[in-house]
Amino acid sequence: MALFSRNPEQPGALRDCTPGAKGMKKFSEGDVAVIDAANISRHEAQTLVDLKPSAVINVAEFSTGSIPNYGPHMLLDADITLLEGVGQSFVSEFKEGKRARIGEDGTVFSGDKALGTGRMVTRERAEKNFASAQGALIDHMESFFGNSIDFINSEGPLLIDGLGVPASGSEIAGRKVVLFSPTDKHREQLKQLRNFIREYEPLLIAVGAAADSLLAQGYKPDFIIGDPNSVSDEALRCGARVIVPADPEGEVEGLDRIQDLGIGAMTFPAATHSGTDLGLLFADYHGADLIVQAGGGVDLDDIFEDRTNPSAVLSRLKAGTKVVDADAVINLYSAPSSNLGWLWALLGILVAIAVVILIVGFGGNQDFASNLSETWSSLFGGA
Structure with a gap:
């Protein structure tokens, strides 16, 4: 896998793409995405692939071995460098927009400062994790449903007839x-x-x-x-x-x-x-x-x-x-946000003006136009 260039002219700005951060909006092709996504899903991976990062640095592990997830494979297929397990401290160490490079040992540098160290994810590692997770998931599900049967066996009367529920x-x-x-x-x-x-x-x-x-x-x-x-x-x-x-x-x-x-x-x-x-x-x-x-x-x-x-x-x-x-x-119960609030305010002002004009026009002893003219003259004639 290619590492970041030491040449500061090369792209590689760190962008915080963890939930709630603003890095996604500022992201440019070739930037470095910093995420916190254990067992990254295909959907999450596709979102990153569409950004076209040069690397993705994961605070967590791309695959923990608990479930067989395809996210890491999609990122590797897109020729994106993957670094995982840098830890929560990395999020507070790096500065948004600063350029970075990844050393051969998995250390992330901004200039000469080391921000943290993680593990490179290779194709071989991703395949090994996936195969291991498949076996672990089957074992886990067999255990889960076995425990479910035990629970039904002991609590069948509760689940079926509510035996024991307070009256x-x-x-x-x-x-x-x-x-x-x-x-x-x-x-x-x-x-x-x-x-x-x-x-x-x-x-x-x-x-x-x-x-x-x-x-x-x-x-x-x-x-x-x-x-x-x-x-x-x-x-x-x-x-x-x-x-x-x-x-x-x-x-x-x-x-x-x-x-x-x-x-x-x-x-x-x-x-x-x-x-x-x-x-x-x-x-x-x-x-x-x-x-x-x-x-x-x-x-x-x-x-x-x-x-x-x-x-x-x-x-x-x-x-x-x-x-x-x-x-x-x-x-x-959540009303959708609207950018038309100013339009309703303007409409309210126009309606109020129209009401005033009607009251003045029909409220005098003369015809509509004369009443308006007389009122205007009395208000602003001395200006």
Whole structure:
């Protein structure tokens, strides 16, 4: 693979192409794309290929070995130099637009300053990672579905007939429910769901620490599900009904906390302690009309990359079409941006002027034109 030239006249400006950065807009053919994309997909790779970079520097690994992804092959087919694993510190070290070169050992230089070091990705390495990932994915999926069968075997009565679901929740029937899980994005999603909440007044189910997020934004949860040790005293005492996960033998984490606070709580015995999974089963069992899940969902990539478990998948399958991701609802309630605001303002001014003219023209004792002339003369005649 060709390395960057030491000649400063050669192209090779570093461009930050990580999510939210502005490097994509400034990108010119031959620049160097800096990304943070583990297991880069074909779509992501094609976006880079279209930019025609001389090299792509990845903070993460182009392929971690967890899934067989074609992204690295597409970039190599386009004769693009690939450097991976430079680490998060590299993002803060380089300056947007500065020219760079890559040494034979994978060190990135800007002038004489070393910004970081990574690994060169060759065709041989990409093929080896792909083959290894194929085998690992098959092994992982066999294990995942084996665990799914075990979960169904132990929790079939819960999944089929709702055995063990707390009985207190009859008011959920026919209502819309928003289930908040305490992930990185749930607070922002809560703000963006305010119009939906105002219009439909759904019941609010908070999982663990999400109860405190609801209180902080002026909402009171109707139900709190999860380990009480992750919830503040204020939230536990806010009037919400508290549901505490219990293992199949009946042991409950956080029971001492509930007793010390002197509040009532219901137990939910199951083979999973995930408040989100239990919340979905709880809302579905009691007949929720719609369940909006805020704080992250589950997709096939999560299964492939071992970011979820069988209970998460099966609980969502049980709730079926009732479950809607919060981002979908937010998208429906987001008005498209418009650049025509100035036109509406101008139209409003013109309408106001026309109204004034009509009032003046028809408001006098003379004909329309004479009334306008007399009013104009009285206002500006002495100017």
